[in-house]
Amino acid sequence: MLNIWRDNYKVYGRPRLQMALRSFGIRIGTSRIIRLMHQFNIRSLMCRRFKKPETHVDYDQRPNLIKNWRIKL
Numbered sequence: 001m002l003n004i005w006r007d008n009y010k011v012y013g014r015p016r017l018q019m020a021l022r023s024f025g026i027r028i029g030t031s032r033i034i035r036l037m038h039q040f041n042i043r044s045l046m047c048r049r050f051k052k053p054e055t056h057v058d059y060d061q062r063p064n065l066i067k068n069w070r071i072k073l
Contacts, residue, residue: 013044
């Protein structure tokens with residue numbers, strides 16, 4: 001597992017390590033891979049970027065009618 005991680009420029013994380021081991025015929029569970037990664041101090045150099053959901057509409061947005069609305073008591 002350590003050799004696979006080093007051979008791939010220390011970029012592989014748990015999912016890719018699991019797929020690489022499976023390609024060699026080694027079936028290991030997720031929790032065991034996580035435990036071994038902690039034991040060997042293996043961390044991926046890359047992290048998944050958070051992609052903010054975007055709103056795409058073809059029409060103009062309606063005005064906010066209650067933005068400056070105040071209740072008179």
